[in-house]
Amino acid sequence: MDPVLTKYVREPNSFTLDFYLKHDGYTALKKALGTQPNDVIETVKASGLRGRGGAGFPTGMKWQFVDKKIEPRYIACNADESEPGTFKDHVLMERYPHLLFEGCLIGCWAIGAKVAYIYIRGEFYHVQKAMEAELANAYAQGYAGKNILGSGWDCDIVIHRGAGAYEAGEETALIESLEGKRAQPRIKPPFPALSGLYNKPTAVNNVETLCNLPAIILNGAEWFAKLGPEKNGGPKLYCVSGHVKRPGVYEASMNTTLREIIFDMAGGIRDGHRLKAVIPGGSSVPILLPDQLDIPASFDSVQKAGSMLGSAGIIVMDETTCMVWAAMNLMHFYKHESCGKCTPCREGGDWLWKILSRIERGEGQMRDLDLLVSVSNNIAGKTLCAFGDAEATPPLTTLKHFRAEYEAHIREGRCTVPADWRARTAVAAAH
Amino acid sequence: MSFHPLMPYGSQEFQRSERTLVSEGEAFTFTPDRAAKLEEICSKYPPERRKSAVLAALYLVQEQQQYITASAMRHVAEFLRITPAEVEDVATYYVMFFKAPVGKYVLQVCRTLSCALAGAERVVETLSEKIGVPVGSTDPSGMFTLLEFECLGACDRAPVVMVNNEHWHEKATPESCAKLVDDLRQRGVSTLTGCHLRVER
Numbered sequence: 001m002d003p004v005l006t007k008y009v010r011e012p013n014s015f016t017l018d019f020y021l022k023h024d025g026y027t028a029l030k031k032a033l034g035t036q037p038n039d040v041i042e043t044v045k046a047s048g049l050r051g052r053g054g055a056g057f058p059t060g061m062k063w064q065f066v067d068k069k070i071e072p073r074y075i076a077c078n079a080d081e082s083e084p085g086t087f088k089d090h091v092l093m094e095r096y097p098h099l100l101f102e103g104c105l106i107g108c109w110a111i112g113a114k115v116a117y118i119y120i121r122g123e124f125y126h127v128q129k130a131m132e133a134e135l136a137n138a139y140a141q142g143y144a145g146k147n148i149l150g151s152g153w154d155c156d157i158v159i160h161r162g163a164g165a166y167e168a169g170e171e172t173a174l175i176e177s178l179e180g181k182r183a184q185p186r187i188k189p190p191f192p193a194l195s196g197l198y199n200k201p202t203a204v205n206n207v208e209t210l211c212n213l214p215a216i217i218l219n220g221a222e223w224f225a226k227l228g229p230e231k232n233g234g235p236k237l238y239c240v241s242g243h244v245k246r247p248g249v250y251e252a253s254m255n256t257t258l259r260e261i262i263f264d265m266a267g268g269i270r271d272g273h274r275l276k277a278v279i280p281g282g283s284s285v286p287i288l289l290p291d292q293l294d295i296p297a298s299f300d301s302v303q304k305a306g307s308m309l310g311s312a313g314i315i316v317m318d319e320t321t322c323m324v325w326a327a328m329n330l331m332h333f334y335k336h337e338s339c340g341k342c343t344p345c346r347e348g349g350d351w352l353w354k355i356l357s358r359i360e361r362g363e364g365q366m367r368d369l370d371l372l373v374s375v376s377n378n379i380a381g382k383t384l385c386a387f388g389d390a391e392a393t394p395p396l397t398t399l400k401h402f403r404a405e406y407e408a409h410i411r412e413g414r415c416t417v418p419a420d421w422r423a424r425t426a427v428a429a430a431h
Numbered sequence: 432m433s434f435h436p437l438m439p440y441g442s443q444e445f446q447r448s449e450r451t452l453v454s455e456g457e458a459f460t461f462t463p464d465r466a467a468k469l470e471e472i473c474s475k476y477p478p479e480r481r482k483s484a485v486l487a488a489l490y491l492v493q494e495q496q497q498y499i500t501a502s503a504m505r506h507v508a509e510f511l512r513i514t515p516a517e518v519e520d521v522a523t524y525y526v527m528f529f530k531a532p533v534g535k536y537v538l539q540v541c542r543t544l545s546c547a548l549a550g551a552e553r554v555v556e557t558l559s560e561k562i563g564v565p566v567g568s569t570d571p572s573g574m575f576t577l578l579e580f581e582c583l584g585a586c587d588r589a590p591v592v593m594v595n596n597e598h599w600h601e602k603a604t605p606e607s608c609a610k611l612v613d614d615l616r617q618r619g620v621s622t623l624t625g626c627h628l629r630v631e632r
């Protein structure tokens with residue numbers, strides 16, 4: 001498949017308005033403004049576009065749920081890209097920001113919003129500054145702000161800087177953060193489509209999702225749907241990181257298999273090593289083993305294989321990776337990022353990290369393995385947002401596939417897979 | 432001494448609250464240009480929703496005096512017409528706000544899985560030895576603060592070090608980081624590799 005979203009991102013000056021206008025920039029917006037908002041929603045529904053942030057919920061349906069009787073309405077663009085292993089939106093925003101602006105404006109037209117807030121993570125300040133400069137150009141030339149393209153329609157785009165909170169990627173927590181509060185999730189329902197930002201109807205969409213809109217409007221719903229398997233249409237960005245030769249962002253259709261992405265596009269495992277495990281959709285999803293990779297990297301196929309495509313952050317680990325350590329590393333992330341609102345997640349994450357740490361140090365006992373499962377199962381499904389399920393995943397999935405490794409740690413009283421890239425102190429302690 | 436009469440067990444350490452008060456600091460007001468900038472940011476939100484600008488306001492405080500103090504939080508509260516508690520609530524939640532003095536260069540090394548697989552643990556070790564302080568502290572000269580950070584979202588250029596919440600140094604190695612510390616002393620942030628997507632421009 002020829003790249004759609006990342007076709008131009010490697011070209012010099014691809015981020016400028018001039019470049020964008022020379023490559024069909026803002027023509028989709030013009031076309032959309034010539035139709036009724038409801039027609040746009042119907043087109044997006046027919047295309048089958050699914051949210052690229054992780055859940056894979058159909059975007060057209062999300063927009064249809066937005067309560068059109070209440071004013072004002074908002075688009076909140078989720079640019080708080082912080083799922084470990086994910087770095088796709090960064091490329092689009094840094095190298096092709098006008099695509100996102102156009103996507104935001106088409107979204108606003110569809111649901112009748114007058115403002116789109118782009119919530120960008122605080123660590124992407126260099127991206128934000130570049131985007132703000134380009135946004136000013138778009139305003140100056142009438143592609144945003146008042147009387148867009150002479151249509152008489154006004155719409156603003158505001159870039160809002162976060163300040164370092166993974167939880168702000170959850171849609172209601174993002175809204176809380178936009179309102180100037182702690183990024184903590186709300187109780188759902190009501191869903192943001194009915195009561196979101198400032199208690200007004202809000203559509204929260206991922207950057208990549210919005211970036212798909214111009215192509216759908218220009219080429220039609222049928223073209224988009226045919227790019228991938230049924231119900232998994234369109235181009236998809238995959239982020240490959242870890243022990244591969246060429247880590248990076250790769251665009252492909254969802255017909256492509258995970259093996260093709262890892263071995264053909266990303267160059268395969270580094271020399272002299274072999275594949276041990278793959279996390280296919282960001283750190284929050286279950287592990288796939290080397291013999292499970294011959295499946296299309298689509299939302300539905302990966303789910304059938306027992307994991308999730310999530311944000312398509314593919315983390316590849318070779319045989320030097322200790323799975324107890326990997327779970328401990330991720331658990332440090334989750335205990336640190338837990339927002340603290342729900343007790344199981346706030347306390348449980350810390351417990352899990354402590355248990356994993358003592359096993360990794362060689363101080364674990366066999367009963368700790370049952371304890372890990374018990375604590376994990378008391379977090380998953382017992383919290384307001386999906387963070388709890390994500391937090392319970394690393395210990396459960398590593399225990400399921402690599403129980404022998406845990407038992408070896410406990411039996412021998414040391415880490416049995418001390419890689420040469422780990423901390424020198426940790427490696428020394430293991431011998 | 433017990434925290435509660437019906438709970439006479441546990442050491443004092445066990446019962447001590449982890450809440451640390453943010454220091455009072457010197458009297459704080461925004462410089463006129465920062466006040467104007469914040470007013471402009473406030474105008475992007477509905478008039479009755481000035482609170483939305485609280486993160487931006489705290490960044491401006493940090494730009495002006497490096498870290499957040501209680502007097503600065505009161506000033507922000509007054510500016511945004513909210514309570515000081517609402518500002519403290521936010522300031523103590525987000526990790527990019529420093530609640531204590533930091534060094535001139537704050538080195539934040541990403542430690543999450545993809546960076547760790549690429550050797551972030553060794554980068555942290557090397558930086559700690561080179562600067563001469565453990566993770567989480569500032570060196571006596573006040574030049575460097577070394578912190579660990581959770582996923583920066585640049586896993587293809589791992590490991591990544593972020594300096595002063597803004598500048599990136601990609602594909603760090605123990606060798607490059609030892610050099611980095613020396614170069615930062617001499618030449619400042621211009622020595623960093625920066626974000627490759629930006630450099631490719």
